[in-house]
Amino acid sequence: MKILIIDDHAIFRAGLKQLLLEELSGAKVDEAGDGVTALNMIRDKKWDIILLDINLPGKNGIEILKGIKQVNCKQPALMLSMYSEEQYAVRAMRAGAAGYLTKDVLPDELIKAIRQVAEGRRYINPSLAEVLATHLYTANHEDEPHKLLSDREYDIFRKLSSGKTVSEIAGLLLLSVKTVSTYRSRILNKMNLKNNAELMQYAVINNLHIRNIDQ
Numbered sequence: 001m002k003i004l005i006i007d008d009h010a011i012f013r014a015g016l017k018q019l020l021l022e023e024l025s026g027a028k029v030d031e032a033g034d035g036v037t038a039l040n041m042i043r044d045k046k047w048d049i050i051l052l053d054i055n056l057p058g059k060n061g062i063e064i065l066k067g068i069k070q071v072n073c074k075q076p077a078l079m080l081s082m083y084s085e086e087q088y089a090v091r092a093m094r095a096g097a098a099g100y101l102t103k104d105v106l107p108d109e110l111i112k113a114i115r116q117v118a119e120g121r122r123y124i125n126p127s128l129a130e131v132l133a134t135h136l137y138t139a140n141h142e143d144e145p146h147k148l149l150s151d152r153e154y155d156i157f158r159k160l161s162s163g164k165t166v167s168e169i170a171g172l173l174l175l176s177v178k179t180v181s182t183y184r185s186r187i188l189n190k191m192n193l194k195n196n197a198e199l200m201q202y203a204v205i206n207n208l209h210i211r212n213i214d215q
Helices: 010-023 035-044 061-072 085-095 107-118 126-138 151-161 166-173 177-191 196-205
Strands: 002-006 028-032 049-052 077-081 099-102
Touching: 002 010, 002 035, 010 028, 010 107, 028 035, 035 061, 049 061, 049 107, 061 077, 061 085, 061 151, 077 085, 077 107, 085 099, 085 126, 085 151, 099 107, 151 166, 151 177, 151 196, 166 177, 177 196
Parallel strands: 002 028, 002 049, 049 077, 077 099
Antiparallel strands: none
């Protein structure tokens, strides 16, 4: 089994790689620490499964999922994120993920998910199933403001709501300050909010807030 790990934390990649080599006999595991490198590796080689984080320098995990579709839609990706299912799972599945797990998942479940996804199936555990069912139930109702944001806008919204400045976000996403400022204006307009303080309050009220977010 050829596996590609895409995560910006070297220690996490090393630990995950060791687990996969121990649990999956004959597995070949490679890794990438940023979105651009990852997409180049996906273009150059066919993988049985891609393990993908949300937060990455440059292109984020959702953008990489869309890039995988453009390069080769047959390469399955399993999201492995610090974010709960409520925060990103629906967007990830819509973008083409074959499953979504949080990083506190037990090793046995992770290995089970990897095997299932590598066989061409989706992996949906009970917590993800509940999130997807809730999304379907509310699909015909008026969307909450944050659900109106594009994937890039949502990513920047999360970073703003965690307390990061426009300049910090520009550095993380490899964008100009002007571009991030434009996104911020769009976000505030779509969500009918006035400033970053109201963004942060909205995130806390809707359980979308994460303190000390890495990226």
